[in-house]
Amino acid sequence: MAGLVSEVYSETIEYYPDRPSVIRTSMDDGEVGVDSSVWIEFGNPMDDATVRSSFAIEPQVDGSFAWMNSTLYFTPADGWEDGESYTVFMAGCNFKCLHCQNWTISQYPDNNCKPCRYAEPADLAEECIRQLNSTYGKAMRADRIFFSGGEPTIHLPFIEKVVNDARKIKPKTRVNFDTNGYMTEKSLQRILDFTTSITYDLKAYRDEIHLALTGAYATPVLRNAEFIARHAKDKLWEYRIVAIPKINEGEIQLLAEFIAAIDHTLPVCFLAYRPNFVLENHIGATLELMDRCVEIAEQSGLKNAYWSGHAGISGKILDIDLEVKQSYRSKQAQLAGSYAQAAGCRTHPRNCSMCLSNSKCKLKRYIPQKST
Numbered sequence: 001m002a003g004l005v006s007e008v009y010s011e012t013i014e015y016y017p018d019r020p021s022v023i024r025t026s027m028d029d030g031e032v033g034v035d036s037s038v039w040i041e042f043g044n045p046m047d048d049a050t051v052r053s054s055f056a057i058e059p060q061v062d063g064s065f066a067w068m069n070s071t072l073y074f075t076p077a078d079g080w081e082d083g084e085s086y087t088v089f090m091a092g093c094n095f096k097c098l099h100c101q102n103w104t105i106s107q108y109p110d111n112n113c114k115p116c117r118y119a120e121p122a123d124l125a126e127e128c129i130r131q132l133n134s135t136y137g138k139a140m141r142a143d144r145i146f147f148s149g150g151e152p153t154i155h156l157p158f159i160e161k162v163v164n165d166a167r168k169i170k171p172k173t174r175v176n177f178d179t180n181g182y183m184t185e186k187s188l189q190r191i192l193d194f195t196t197s198i199t200y201d202l203k204a205y206r207d208e209i210h211l212a213l214t215g216a217y218a219t220p221v222l223r224n225a226e227f228i229a230r231h232a233k234d235k236l237w238e239y240r241i242v243a244i245p246k247i248n249e250g251e252i253q254l255l256a257e258f259i260a261a262i263d264h265t266l267p268v269c270f271l272a273y274r275p276n277f278v279l280e281n282h283i284g285a286t287l288e289l290m291d292r293c294v295e296i297a298e299q300s301g302l303k304n305a306y307w308s309g310h311a312g313i314s315g316k317i318l319d320i321d322l323e324v325k326q327s328y329r330s331k332q333a334q335l336a337g338s339y340a341q342a343a344g345c346r347t348h349p350r351n352c353s354m355c356l357s358n359s360k361c362k363l364k365r366y367i368p369q370k371s372t
């Protein structure tokens with residue numbers, strides 16, 4: 001059998017001297033270990049310089065080459081990135097969060113930021129699978145399509161179609177849904193029907209703070225968070241809570257107790273706030289605050305709490321607007337409302353779905369001068 005293969009390749013070389021024959025590669029069987037080399041076994045001796053100059057990984061990865069007989073090994077200098085996915089950012093959001101990190105996308109098209117590209121569901125599905133199956137996708141162990149935003153829920157029928165089409169190409173395609181949790185119970189059930197995993201944002205426990213910070217009520221978000229924990233715990237990747245000094249600091253304990261009361265093993269990741277969007281000049285989360293978040297969570301009984309992100313970015317705290325002050329009871333909501341007011345929101349307490357100025361909202365057109 002080996003002789004026959006050799007003969008076939010001899011002929012191939014004779015007729016197509018400029019075309020290398022590849023017998024197999026390390027990606028043929030699926031994933032590559034995070035520290036492993038990738039390799040290509042050729043059916044004939046190759047010119048080292050020619051192969052190296054033709055070898056490309058997108059995006060570029062630095063590393064070293066080595067030959068063993070007719071097999072070329074490439075070892076990345078810093079290993080491959082781990083636990084990655086192919087992320088699809090969906091434009092638009094049902095919240096107007098003052099601290100939005102993805103404001104160019106979430107408030108599109110009102111802010112006239114870089115145009116988002118429309119793709120037919122079938123084309124997007126094909127692109128997702130192509131990227132996941134690419135050399136780089138396999139090398140970085142990308143294992144799922146990650147729908148983020150903006151808020152993917154507002155595109156639910158579209159996403160269902162993409163997932164359906166992707167699974168026609170690759171039946172076991174995994175899908176993550178990254179959500180703010182603001183949806184009906186019926187929509188949540190539809191999402192749970194096709195997702196492999198869910199990353200779930202919690203921004204505040206009390207409605208007043210949630211309204212001032214996002215423009216929407218916390219109640220449905222908490223209801224859905226509990227539903228997932230009780231009925232689809234295996235799908236919950238983690239709850240994510242961005243810790244914003246002076247605005248939702250007081251919510252950390254309430255949220256931690258809320259989660260611990262459902263199940264103390266649920267995963268909770270606290271994210272260090274980085275000044276952005278309407279809160280561009282506000283102070284970032286400090287290291288002390290992030291450590292305190294984890295401490296509070298553990299004291300509340302949570303066994304799986306941790307934090308990540310970049311802490312310690314400096315800033316300043318806005319003075320509370322006297323006109324806004326009377327619309328909110330708590331200092332945190334008064335501060336968030338003051339930031340919203342400074343960015344053009346004149347409806348307090350904020351409640352965007354009921355706001356008569358929604359179509360002319362200045363806040364969603366807000367362009368920050370800096371981002372971190």
Ligand code: SF4
Nearest residue numbers: 345347352355358361
């Ligand atoms: S103006 Fe209305 S829609 Fe705009 S942020 Fe304020 S409450 Fe929300």
